[in-house]
Amino acid sequence: MRRLAEMQGARSCVPQLLLLSSCVCAAAGYPFRTPLDLDVTPRITVLSSGLQGCRRFQSSAVNYSTMLLEPDSERLYVGARGAVFALNASDISASSPLTIEWEASPEQKRQCLLKGKDNKTECFNHIRFLQRFNSSHLYMCGTYAFGPLCAYIDERRFVMSSQPEEGRDKCPYGPLTGYTGLIIDQQMYTASQYEFRSFPDIRRNSPSPTLKTEDAPTRWLNEADFVSSALVRESLGDDDKIYFFFTEKSQEQTTSYSHSRVTRVARVCKGDRGGRLTLQKRWTSFLKARLMCSLPEYDFHFNMLRSMFVMPSHTPQDTLFYGIFGLEWKKVKVSAVCRFSLSDVQDAFQGPYMENQNSGLKWKEYTGKIPDPRPGSCITNDLRARGINFSTSLPDDVLDFVRRHPLMSQQIQPSDKRPLLFRRTTDYTRMALHRIQALDGQTYHVLYIGTDEGWLHKAVEVNGQLHIIEELQLFDEPQPVNNLLISTKQMSVYVGSPSGVVQLPLSNCHRYTSCYDCIFARDPHCAWNRAQCVDVMAHTDRSTLIQDIQQGNRGCAEISSADVVLRSRSVRVGDDVLLQCELSSNLATPFWTLNDNELQGYGLSSGFRTGTDGLLIIEAQQDQSGLYTCFSVENNINVAVVAYNVSIRLDLPPPPPAEPTEVPYSHPVTPPAPTEHPSSERPLPPPPGPLLPRSELLSPRSMEAMYLSIITILGGLCVVLTVVLIYVGFCLRLGHRGKYSLRTAAAAYPNNKRHKRNRKQHRNSSQMELKTISSHCNGNGICNGVSKQHNSDIQDGGFLQIVPGEGHPSPNKETPPPAPPLPPTLQLPSPGYEIPNGLSATLPSVLRRINGNSYMLLRQSESENTSPNCYSFAEELNKILEKRKHTQLLPRPDESSV
Known part of the structure; x- marks a missing residue:
């Protein structure tokens, strides 16, 4: 009776401890408390072995970070470390590519080493810039072992047409320095921190006149890290504008800004010539504003910009900017995708200015008089009518105002005031978009987003939210996606990485084998033709095709499905x-x-x-x-x-x-x-023999002792989790950087040598390890029997669900004997083998979350004070095998398919 009371008391403590842990998680979960409709799970997971239509290019070079593909070009130009390649755009794995070898000289490498640089990564020639210069030549720049050089490429012969020229004002010194560049009308616009001790700068390098940003008395850029740039063609009579996207140190020291770094967009006019006396060889049109990507209901802001993709439109006002945002904490994986409209960006640049008082750190909105013409404006037809044809004709008071007021007060909010997508435990790196018209007549934006672990997510924007159609594992070994390009002519997406280039079709509709599977995907590229899932772009007659992007569940009700x-x-x-x-x-x-x-x-x-x-x-x-x-x-x-x-x-x-x-x-x-x-010739079954005596390990009394031990262990674990979560919350409130996560791991057979070595190594480092055999296939844990390490966060808000086992009371009070050793005469069958009673031999690696419950394994450290009532998974497996050895089954179960 006393032991039964103890068991009931332990049971009553567990819900209280779990409730306390949940409260601590809710209080300390910031920034992980997010709306569930934004944390989207990819519908389909495709491993690298299952990719269809995949083509690859690899060579002795590494770091394929720069790519150039023009709309009507048959070539894909790729810049790597020490080489440039011209690949066949229709099939990058087809014949031997054209190659330009451009390694740094031994003398330059020696000078690089004398500067204290890394001989394994930095003292090489990394191609950072590769674009078209004119109809016959390309232009490229490389770091050249911390001595940047640039050169022209004869496109027809694919050779360097001249000796390399100085590139210190066009290309950064290092391979990892933030950098972006454009060639527009044979003029080169770049943004980077060019030299080791220099300030970040936006420059027009050639031809004359050269321009740059201002450093005094007000520094226009503050430790800026550039990620992208784009030219936006304006309406007739207005000057075209170049937009730069970057992250920099915050200048607004107010209570509403909780981060030291903020995301920005800056703008300059293409026809800017600088000032005549004030701002000589400086931009007269430079303005910048803050980009806001946040979860307003949680007052949480993503303060690091990783990538920006510009989606042009038929009219400039409909241009859209899609950005990938992250956190300043490098050890916390989290990403958000926000969309901005050009009209909102223009409104910010037409709004009030910020003012820096007494050259200090306190910036506030400027409320004084604004000179005419408006500072930072481009030269338009209205100004030309007033006799101001060039920026050199602007009054000095206008230029002096621009010099002291580069920052705008109005923040640029996303189109829907919130992110399109939020992903925990995922760092997105690059993105590209494809516009396609579906069968319902609407135009959809399909996003291809690369991760830091070599996965590609394909998503479609529907009603202001993203539905991730599929996730594709591009590489066996995790590596970041460095670049993404889309070719509508080739109907391909190209992915650059440290190890090579991958080409994939924009869609693979044959992956869906039924009508509902095709409709559930909600892929604008795919539709059901009453026989199979086909590519919409390949069919001119679309009257018989079935597709439902908005709901993803209509159209297949009257389609006869195959027999089950x-x-x-x-x-x-x-x-x-x-x-x-x-x-x-x-x-x-x-x-x-x-x-x-x-x-x-x-x-x-x-x-x-x-x-x-x-x-x-x-x-x-x-x-x-x-x-x-x-x-x-x-x-x-x-x-x-x-x-x-x-x-x-x-x-x-x-x-x-x-x-x-x-x-x-x-x-x-x-x-x-x-x-x-x-x-047809099944032998008659022999008469049943006497049943062997049941093992004492499976006696009700033994099960009761095991159950009591498990409850005690779980209670202690809840207390430990509560203390840890309180500490995590306290650290996060203090602003400490770090990543705190609970991970589930797939259970594995512990009887092999590697497992024994791991247990021996971790014997003193872990007192208890709680593992689940399975979790729901939603991007976490095991999906379709395959462990996905890249996305192992705890589902349902990160809480650990604990399900007690079953116990049976028994009057027997004897302590259960230790489990007998595993019989050495049995052999593991091949994967996928099924035991006749239906229990798969790979049960521990197959089962996933069980509707809120889980099959769970408790493994205690092999210390000397281990409770005799707790068994390792090996022992539990042995008991099951011992039980199965005495189980009487049919020689061959009757199995048929209709």
């Missing part, structure tokens, strides 16, 4: 049965019926566990026989996947004994498969 696969299972009473049901979509959830009725209840006493990999029948009974059907539920549509005719009987014969084979003891083991017989 029917399988048979025959098992003995008391055995566990796993009915597998793999769901291809990360957004789908399973739904099971028994004899066409919804399967009720999945609690601890129901005898069922369900998850996205299948249904587990625990200790099957005869009344659980029947027809089990698995449905995939997505977008409120039920689609049958597989059906099982399960027969649970008492009179099943035992399997024939298997011949033992000698294998090393350390190998993982599993029971051998029963001998198969043709279904």
Whole structure:
């Protein structure tokens, strides 16, 4: 009675501890508290081995960071470390590419080493700039081992047409320095920190007149890190403008700005010539404003700009800017995508100015008189009519005002006042967009977004939000995406990385095998033609195609689907049965019926566990026989996947004994498969033999002791988690930088040598390790049986869900004996092998989240004070195997497909 009271007391403490942990997480979860509709899960996950239509280019060079592809060009120009390549745009893996070798000289490398630079990364010639100069030549610049040089390329012969020229004012010294550049009408506009001790600068280098930003008395750029630039053609009579996007140190020291760095957009006029006396060889049109990408309901701001893509339109006013934003904390992975309109940017530059008082750090909105013409304006027809034809004709008071007021007061908000997309545990690096008209007549923007681990996310913008269609693993080894380009002519997306270049088709509609699968994808490139999923762009007659981008669930109701696969299972009473049901979509959830009725209840006493990999029948009974059907539920549509005719009987014969084979003891083991017989000539079952005595390890008393130990361990773990989360919240409130995350790991067989070594190494570093066998396939944990390390955050807000096991009281008070050693005579079958009762041999690596519950493994450190009531996974596996060894099954289960 006293022990039963202790168990009840432990049970009552667990919910309280979990509630306390949840409260601490809610208080300390900032910045991880985010609206669920923005933290989008990719619908389909495709590993590198499953990529279709993928072409690759690699060479002895590395760091393929610069690419040039013109709309009608048949060549893709790629700049790498020490080389430039001209690839066939239709197939980059086709013949040997044209190559220009341009390595730094040994003398320049020696000088680089004398400057204290890294001989493995910096003392090389990294191509940082590669663009068209005129109809016959390209222009490129490289770091040249911290001595930048530039050169012209004869496009027809693909050779350097002249000796390299000085590039100190055109190219940065290092390979990682923020940099952007454009060639417009044979004039070069660049932005970077050019020299080691120089200030960041926006320059027009050639031809004359050369211009740059001002440093005194007001510094226009403050530790700026540039990421992108773009030319925007204005209406007739106005001067075209060049926009630069960057992150810099904050100048606005107010209570509303909580970060030391902010994101900016700056603007200069293409026809700017500088001032006559004031601002000589300086921009007279430079203005900058702050870009805001934030979650206003949480008062949280993304203060680092990583990439910007400009989507031009038929009219300049409809131009859109799509930016990737992150956090200043380098160890915290988080990304957001925000969209801005050109009209909002122009409104900010027409708004009030900021003023720096007494050359200090306090900036406030300027409320005094603004001179005429408006400072920072381009030369327009109205000014020409007043006799001001060039910037050199502007009055000195206007130029002096520009010199002291480069910052605008109005902040530029996203189009929908919030991000289009938010992703935890993901650092997006580059982005490209493709505009396509769908069957409903609307034009959709399809985004291709690369990550720092070599994944490519394809998403479509629908009603101000992004739906991630698929995520593609581009490389086996994680590496960042350095560049992204799209060719509508080739219908390809090109990805540059440190190791090579990858070419992929814009869509792969044949991946979807059914009407609903095609419709659920909501891919504007794909539609169902009543037979297969096809590419919309390849069909001129679209009258018979079915597509639904807005809802993703309409159009397939009257389409006859293929017959559902029917399988048979025959098992003995008391055995566990796993009915597998793999769901291809990360957004789908399973739904099971028994004899066409919804399967009720999945609690601890129901005898069922369900998850996205299948249904587990625990200790099957005869009344659980029947027809089990698995449905995939997505977008409120039920689609049958597989059906099982399960027969649970008492009179099943035992399997024939298997011949033992000698294998090393350390190998993982599993029971051998029963001998198969043709279904038409199945032998008569022999009379059932006497059952072997049940192991003491599975006695009710042993289960009770194990349950009590597990509850005690979980209670202690909750206390530890509570203390840790309070500390994390305290650190975050103090502004400490760091990444705090709870991760689940897929369970693995612990009986191999590597596992034993790892346990030995971590014996003193971890007192307890809690692992789940599975998690929901939504970008976290195991997806379709494959561990995805790149996205291992805890689902449902980051809380750890704990599900107790089942315990059975027993009057027996003896301590359970230790588990016997694993038999060395059994051999692990090949992957995918299925034990006759339906329990997959790869169960620990297949099962995922079980509708809010999880199959869980508790592994305690192998210290001397380990409780005898707690067992490692090896011991638990051994008990199951011991139980299976005495289980009587059919020699060959009846299995058929219709």
